[in-house]
Amino acid sequence: MLSSKIKSNKIEFGSCNKDLLEEIIFYGMGLGADFVEIFLENNDNAGVLAEEDHITSVSPSFGRGAGIRIFKDKRDGFVSTNELSKHGLMRALSQAIEMLDITDKNNREVFNGLNEHKDYTLSKKTWIDEVPSIHEISEKLLVSTNSLKKNNKIITRKGSYSRNLQEVIIASSDGTYASDIRLHQTVGLNVIASDAQYRSNGSRRFGSSGMPNEFRYWDHEKAANDVIESSMNMLYADYVEAGQMPVVLANKFGGVIFHEACGHLLETTQIERGTTPFHNKLNEKIAHESVTAIDEGISEGSFGSLSVDDEGMEPEKSVLIKEGILKKFISDRAGELRTGHKRTGSGRRQNYSFAAASRMRNTYIAKGEYSKEDLINSISDGLYCKSMGGGSVGATGQFNFAVEEGYLIKNGKLTSPVKGATLIGEAKEVMPKISMCGNDLELAPGFCGSISGSVNVTVGQPHIKVDSITVGGR
């Protein structure tokens, strides 16, 4: 039994808190809640910025807090606080109960105490000592920005690093009781190239989950060369001419379009709102038969991987679309309650101040059978999008994405670089037009902002061909 004989009146990370957590949950259920969930967080973060040949910012931060959520019928009340004493947590819970105005003291569910503690922290407790020191990070960032000096048209050089170490405890009235430690590290390089009236930007970002030593193995020379090459290729590029055309989207971060334009529409939060055109399309064809799409949280080291989600469920591998047929939605606890789609281990939140919601993890289009050249050779007049910028998706599904690095395709060959391109479309119309998938699947880290804050994700795909899409330009 993990139950401690010494009752504590305060949450202690790394210790047993079972009695206190059970007491709080019993209290909430006694007041009529159908479900009570407690999410506790202790975080330790650091950021370092190198500009030109100097470290210009070192910004550590730390904190702790709790997010308490209760459900009554299909309503939920959520309260967050920085006060982790018994009194503070009870007060937050009472506030949640009061907000929901619970008068019916009959629960739909019964609380039988917390299950055996699932401790995912055991192999992770040394991470904080293994991550590189600020001194080591600074040294490597300065070497990296120095590597960007290779071209005299580069006028601005930046390297940045961030580390987020999050220790969490999750306990809820269905017996869930789990602890985990998450470590995310990212490092990026950015440049501005300039020559007379011409200007271009270049950037690359890398990230990992777990793997405290990963930054030490980061190949900064390769990253610097990539960034320089990209910015120099785009420096004298002409603006693309707008129009409808076939495009080839590169692998890795090219997957951001699938993530934004289609992935979000497969989250149960969108079904709840009635804002996805796919809500009633389960087992129907929504994409070209060449498209199989997956969302999972289990690839080792990938930026969106988790040992356990923020609702205490181990993540699963979800095949969202199989050969064009919609097979599954991405679901969390509220999603299961309100839409009936089973949880997928996708309940995620930025931190304790957000209620968890159904969110993507590592989301990608599976590899196909073609080479990149096959895709390009199949186009007589189109656009190759080598590097994608950010984008947005409107409330009715239209998306817009900036192309950071693009090249015209003429007669099956890549020709001149072009800038200012934007891809405009609607998932429902574009998904059936993904007619060829390459055999070179790769993943890229990113941050996804949505209803439960900014979470770490991976996007990915092989090279893909879209038969026709609107390209915005000048």
Next chain:
Amino acid sequence: MNSRKITTQISKAADSLNLKKWDYGASLSNDYSVQVDKGEAKQLKASQKQILTLRVWNESNLVGITTTSDLSESGIKKALNQANIASDFGNKNESTEFSPLSKDPINVKDVKKRYPAGIKKLLTLLREAEVKLLDSHESIKSVPYNGLSESFYERVYANSDGAFRSYSKSQAALYLYARAEEKEKKPRSSGSVKLGYGVDDIDIESCIKDASNKTVSHLNYSSIKTNKYLICFSPDSFLTIINAFSSMFNARSILDGVSLSNKNSIGEQLSTEALNIYDDGLHEKNISSSPFDGEGTPTKRLCIINKGKIENFIHSESTARIFKTIPTGHAGLGSKVSVSPDWIVVEKSKENYDLKTSLDHSTYEGEFVYIEELNAIHAGVRASQGSFSLPFDGWLYKNGEKISIESATVAGDIKYLLKNIVNIESNEEVTTSGISPHIWVDELSITGDA
């Protein structure tokens, strides 16, 4: 914990660690919000937040920083320790000091604060608003994005030189985003946001009316032919563009080499002489106004563009020192202090200039594109290059008809846009991000589906 107590604790802890020079900024807040779904409460939220950012100067006068939500005695001590360690990595090439204006008088009397309305009232008001919006037009089928919130917060700045300033404030916000559907047509969405010092200050009826009118007006939609068009920017969309390219007036961005301007750009003619732009954080219509910035510098009205020429840059303490001027009240509080605008006010200058005054969005009968709202700013703006390519909601006015544009982007260059302003209408409108009249620009590229 109150702000005086925090200051005393920091002072004591700093003494015990032999740290002579420090400052801090803190924010203590209580927030409440509700969302509804077809008359039912969906999610009700409350949060108590406390954030403290501490800076410490070491013996070499280098600065280190730490941010924490742990305001316990041990948390504050740990934060001071971490900041002291971080100061070893302080920027040797650009020093940071206390703002010379951090003890100047500020006016906190006008800072408005209301009493909490409470979750139940928020819920009742939002339920009623949702029902009214759904009833306002048969095509409006749902209000998928909605929320009513109120926030009560205290902001503090203090330093080891005796500066101390704080204010308490409240703010409420209502947003209603409706979705309209008609047979054989794509669904259309639009919405409205209203702010107030408290829930009772929010004009709920006007928010419902705006959301309904906007959403319904987009039902009659069509694709637009890719071409160059005469453009009329709504006040909101023009302010969005100015804010997106505010690095042109930002001394921090200039020093970092990511601005289109340089140190010598003061006096550069950017636009028609009819254009004036101010940053006016203390404007009476600015619900989010703050009497001081992250470094404790008083907020004030500053002329940025005067008769089309750059008149001033916005500054922090360190950028002002480098530019040999005074801080302007636009600083954040960080290891590297950020600089950002508060509340942009666009005005037509008083003299008469060569504007095409016949261009008025409510009477002009020629062809033009009206840009109501720009989207995806984070993705479509290249501030360091001056270019933008942005999706928008708007209409094509042609032959006396107003047709909603189905899906399109507007692309161009900020310097070209400013140079090609052909009219500034006389009536200014207050938005959530500033004040501006409608602005007309000749010949910008629109990409549509057709």
